Amino acid sequence: xxxxxxxxxxxxxxxxxxxxxxxxxxxxxxxxxxxxxxxxxxxxxxxxxxxxxxxxxxxxxxxxxxxxxxxxxxxxxxxxxxxxxxxxxxxxxxxxxxxxxxxxxxxxxxxxxxxxxxxxxxxxxxxxxxxxxxxxxxxxxxxxxxxxxxxxxxxxxxxxxxxxxxxxxxxxxxxxxxxxxxxxxxxxxx
Numbered sequence: 187x188x189x190x191x192x193x194x195x196x197x198x199x200x201x202x203x204x205x206x207x208x209x210x211x212x213x214x215x216x217x218x219x220x221x222x223x224x225x226x227x228x229x230x231x232x233x234x235x236x237x238x239x240x241x242x243x244x245x246x247x248x249x250x251x252x253x254x255x256x257x258x259x260x261x262x263x264x265x266x267x268x269x270x271x272x273x274x275x276x277x278x279x280x281x282x283x284x285x286x287x288x289x290x291x292x293x294x295x296x297x298x299x300x301x302x303x304x305x306x307x308x309x310x311x312x313x314x315x316x317x318x319x320x321x322x323x324x325x326x327x328x329x330x331x332x333x334x335x336x337x338x339x340x341x342x343x344x345x346x347x348x349x350x351x352x353x354x355x356x357x358x359x360x361x362x363x364x365x366x367x368x369x370x371x372x373x374x375x376x
Contacts, residue, residue, distance in 0.1 A: 196375035200314070202347025204372070205233060209240045211372050212339045212351040216244065219353065223338035225249060225326045226348065227318050231267025231278075233347055238276040246276040247331045249322040252283060277331050284324040284359040285309075285317070305362070313373050315350025318342025320367070324359040332356055337368065349374050 195211055197204045216224065224244045228234035234248035248271055253261040263280065271278055283290075289300030299307075309317035319342035326332045334356050341348040351371035357364040 192369055194370050195372040197349055197372065198375060200344035200349050200374040200376075202233075202343070202345070202349075204349040204374070205236065205343070205347035208341055208348045208351050208372050209237065212341055213241065215351070215353065215369070215371050216339050219337065221337050221339050221353065223247070223326075223332045223336055223356075225319075225323050225332065225338050225340040227322050227342045228267075229262050229346070231263045231271065233343070234271045234276065234278070235267050237341070238271045238274040242274070245332065247279055247322075247326045248276055249279045249281075249325055252280060252287065279322075279326055279329050279331060281325055281329060284321045284328070284362075312370075313350055313376055314344040315342040315348065315373060316352065316367075316370075319350055319352045320354070320365060323354050323356045324362060324365065327356040327358050334358060334361075334364070339371070344374065 222245050224241045225247045226237045228248050229251050250263045285302045285306040289302040292300050306317050309320055319340035323338055323340045327334050332338050338354055338356050340354055341351050343349045350373040352367055353369035355366040
């Protein structure tokens with residue numbers, strides 16, 4: 187394949203106002219590239235419900251927060267959203283954050299940042315959705331829900347909804363530096 191010219195859309199705001207447009211742009215690019223793996227972040231499942239309706243026929247993985255992320259023993263993902271997503275063929279992944287969890291515990295206890303926090307901070311230079319997108323694709327690969335030898339389109343956001351879509355070559359977390367950000371489909375203009 188020779189040189190390519192690809193369109194990147196820059197949103198003037200962050201957040202859920204961009205969700206539908208990010209979905210449209212991601213689906214269009216998935217169709218052009220033949221990408222079948224779509225990985226979407228969703229804390230309560232609302233974005234996941236929208237995604238499962240929008241990305242029918244794709245290998246859709248909805249990645250959510252770990253139980254206890256906000257407060258002990260609380261899962262923010264709503265059970266009714268889980269039913270809708272799974273009954274429509276979507277997969278839901280609730281697992282340890284690739285760029286956090288143990289490092290966050292060290293930071294909370296000792297006030298020092300760990301390497302996972304540094305990686306997250308560097309990725310946030312491109313926006314919160316870029317960090318989330320890279321993180322959730324590693325989590326999905328670690329769970330065996332996507333392959334590391336097939337491209338994926340990942341959608342992450344800032345707060346609620348999604349505002350960033352990337353074409354990635356996934357990696358497992360322990361091989362993070364094999365991950366490749368191949369294209370930026372859309373993101374907020376920070």
